[in-house]
Amino acid sequence: MTEIFRIKRGDTSPAIRVALEPATIDLTGATVAFQMRRRRGALVVDSAAVVESPLPPIVRYDWADGDTAHDGPFEAEFRVTFADGTTETFPNTKFISVVIGEDIR
Numbered sequence: 001m002t003e004i005f006r007i008k009r010g011d012t013s014p015a016i017r018v019a020l021e022p023a024t025i026d027l028t029g030a031t032v033a034f035q036m037r038r039r040r041g042a043l044v045v046d047s048a049a050v051v052e053s054p055l056p057p058i059v060r061y062d063w064a065d066g067d068t069a070h071d072g073p074f075e076a077e078f079r080v081t082f083a084d085g086t087t088e089t090f091p092n093t094k095f096i097s098v099v100i101g102e103d104i105r
Helices: none
Strands: 004-008 015-021 032-036 042-049 048-053 060-061 072-081 087-090 097-101
Touching: 015 097, 032 048, 048 087, 060 072
Parallel strands: 004 097
Antiparallel strands: 015 060, 032 042, 032 072, 048 060, 072 087, 072 097
């Protein structure tokens, strides 16, 4: 995935799609949540995401109406709950940078 995911205010496409690392992680039976907040601020999104591929591990979040209602810099991550109940956050050493750009409206 690129270092910065860019989308315009009010858009719901494209989805944010991430290949988790390391590629040996097995998402079989796992559930995933996408979480996004204003940079160092309040939580904006905390919703279920899609496991696109269990191995190699690829996850996706399809934006819902309202998720991109405000422009600016955001931080995001995917929280995985594995089949055995353990959890891990990806990326686990930084955030995914999301920039929601202004639109003409």
